[in-house]
Amino acid sequence: MIAATLAVTASVQWICVLGFIWLAAITVAGQLDTSGADGVLLHMISRFGYRMVDGLAWPLFSIPLAATVFGFALLGGRPWSRNGFTLTGVVAVCGLAWWLQSNLLLWVFPAAYIVLTCVLVWTPAGNRWYGRKAAVPG
Secondary structure, eight states, X not given: OHHHHHHHHHHHHHHHHHHXXXXXXXXXXXXXXXXXXXXXXHHHHHHHHHHIIIIIHHHHXXXXXXXXXXXXXXXXXXXXXXXXXXXXXXXXXXXXXXXXXXXXXXXXXXXHHHHHHHHHTTSHHHHHHHHHHHHSOO
């Protein structure tokens, strides 16, 4: 239950904050002038918006969405949910390592959080949880 709580909470927060930042960037970009300091900020915001539209939004939203779905599925005690949850964590850590490879401090702490969350479902208590659910007829 701790792993599910950690994953769902962090994933939903990520999706909400990223969506808010994207919408705020689009709104602010419409208010800026194209010259001076506003022009520099407009260029940075436009670059962010274009990268998101160009395909960056897919992994940034879909991986946390998958973690949320698998996090809720963990509570059902099905073995496939634990495997899917772990696979989603591996994909997230690999994506972080590849995307932020030039700055170790930016990806180590989120990666440690994801690894901790994935390891929790494979602890002896997690194995008992899944064993108990599998033993219940039904």
